Amino acid sequence: MDYEALAEAMGDLDEDTMTDMLNEVMSEDKSHAPEAMEACQKGMDIIGQRFEEGEYFVGDLIYAGELMTKAVDILKDGLVSGGSGENAAVPMVLCTVKDDLHDIGKNIVRSMLEANGFNVIDLGIDVAPETVVEAVKKNNVKIVALSGVLTLAIDSMKKTVEALKAAGLDDVKVIIGGAPVSEEACKEVGADEWAHSPQKTVDVCKAWAGI
Amino acid sequence: MQTEELRKYRTKLFRDASMMKTKPDRVPHMSFFVTWKILDAGYKLSEAMHDYDIMEKVVRYHLEHYDFDALFEWGGRNAVRIPEAFGGGTYIINDENEVVSYLDKAICDRGEEDELIANPMKFFYEKGMTKKYPCWAEGSVTPAMVQKAYDENNAFIQFAMKMLRMLPEEYGMAKMTAPNGFCYCGIDFMFNTILGIKGLSYLMRRDPGKVDAMVEALDELYFNPGLEALKKAPGPNMDYAFDYDITLLAHTILNQKQFERWLWPDLKKVLDVLAEKGMTVRLFMEGSSKRFWEYFKDYPAGVITMHPEADDVFELRKALPNCAILGGMPVQLLGKGTREQCVERARILCNELGKDGGFILSQDKMVSFRNDAQPENVKAVCDYVLEHT
Secondary structure (H helix, E strand, C coil): CCHHHHHHHHHCCCHHHHHHHHHHHHHHCHHHHHHHHHHHHHHHHHHHHHHHCCCCCHHHHHHHHHHHHHHHHHHHHHHHHHCCCHHHCEEEEEEEECCCCCCHHHHHHHHHHHHCCEEEEECCCCECHHHHHHHHHHHCCCEEEEECCCCCHHHHHHHHHHHHHHCCCCCCEEEEECCCCCHHHHHHHCCCEEECCHHHHHHHHHHHHCC | CCHHHHHHHHHHHHHHHHHCCCCCCCCCEEECECCHHHHHCCCCHHHHHHCHHHHHHHHHHHHHHCCCCEECCCCCCCCCHHHHCCCCCCEEEECCCCEEEECCCCCCCCCCHHHHHHCHHHHHHHHHHHHHCHHHHHCCCCHHHHHHHHHHHHHHHHHHHHHHHHHHHHHCCCCCECCCCCCCCHHHHHHHHHCHHHHHHHHHHHCHHHHHHHHHHHHHHHHHHHHHHHHCCCCCCCCCCECEEEEECHHHCCCHHHHHHHHHHHHHHHHHHHHHHCCCEEEEECCCCHHHHHHHCCCCCCCEEEEECCCCHHHHHHHCCCCEEEEEECHHHHHHCCHHHHHHHHHHHHHHHCECECEEEEECCCECCHHHCCHHHHHHHHHHHHHHC
């Protein structure tokens, strides 16, 4: 199997080629599923790079998320038996904050974080601060990513950061993302970082996790 | 000033600013306040959105407390009563948290595209309604429900007409947009209602030829008749602030090639007609439109008034000196800043962007939630514009 070609197919968002190659891996030798998964993850890096360069945009990232889900689905038997390196994944919490029901941006970020070695605990949408605190404690998480589209999300993000601090979780790093966030909003919220692009979110979280 | 005289004065402010030939007497100021108005007037979202008399009081309260020159939203943005005739499900109103959410329900699933392409109107009634309203899918819809929806639609139209008369006749507000019809770009329709964000993202990559066919079918139904109507318009209608209004959403997911293939051809047709006739348009592109500014640079001055949501207005002026600018006042500042900070921002905006005209002050986002703006900040900015520009 040419794993470079597989990464390129993923990077090119060429679903048919990617699917054929993954099916070939699984029909020939399931034990190579982890290598195939790694190639798909490299493909996601290519996608992130093309987004940063302006060639791809949000619709392409949504489609990429679908392809990644499909890849995991095809490879899952091989990943379970062969070991996918999931043990090494860094846990982190991701959600859309309270009173905001938007999930598309969050889901894009999730697929890119997962492709970059994070075990993303996705709490969903309209998530209350106390739910975030509980998940952080339960999973011993050190990174939290908060998403929102509505302007009121800034207030919910601020309440979430305050709840984390009130619970004594001062060592947890928080990044906020979505349309209303900005440098000023980041200061207002008390977050450590902010991002408009999923690639920046990935880069920041990787730096925090040391991976 | 008498009401009619005030309306004409305000309309001229907008016209001078948008047509970019004469510096306006002062910077015009447009209200882009939406559901915030309801909360500010002391009502619950659900009561105002279900009762047109209350909504009228809301609008009057807004106009009587803040001195704007025009009101973009007159209480009709969320027409909740019409879909509720079929059991609702389109809007979720949460009075406790003061939030209105619109449920993004795509009406065309994967594999159904050909049916829509063959006959969009048939598809809307036979498939689309079943996706939006459970009663339609279950077959439990009754003639009484259809009549109720029809009556609610009429009630909404009556309310709209009343408000659109009230604003200029009682408050001297500039009338916003001349009645020149509406061109609904097929790709935007697909984004908003038919496929939704996820469905359109998938289809553009998976089967771009099908997107071509859907755009063509939808344009035939909605865009082309609108364009033909626009072509018959006699020219600028100086009785209104603008001749045309375009709000775009789909560009927020499109890459450059997709924009060029599916949105720009339609948008260009409209802008070309407006430019040829010397008419003006308020162009609101949700999110950032910076990636597409290049497409607007060759239009004559005074055709396009850009209303940016997420882009820097000073950068926009440098990039597109041929376009007037509407906006600039950050909701973030109106909500979290002090009166002094808001006035200072207004001063900088009016002095720098309005020094030679071509600038209309407004909020950078639809003001929707209570914390989006503090009433004293809004009032301070309105007063500043009247006294100092």
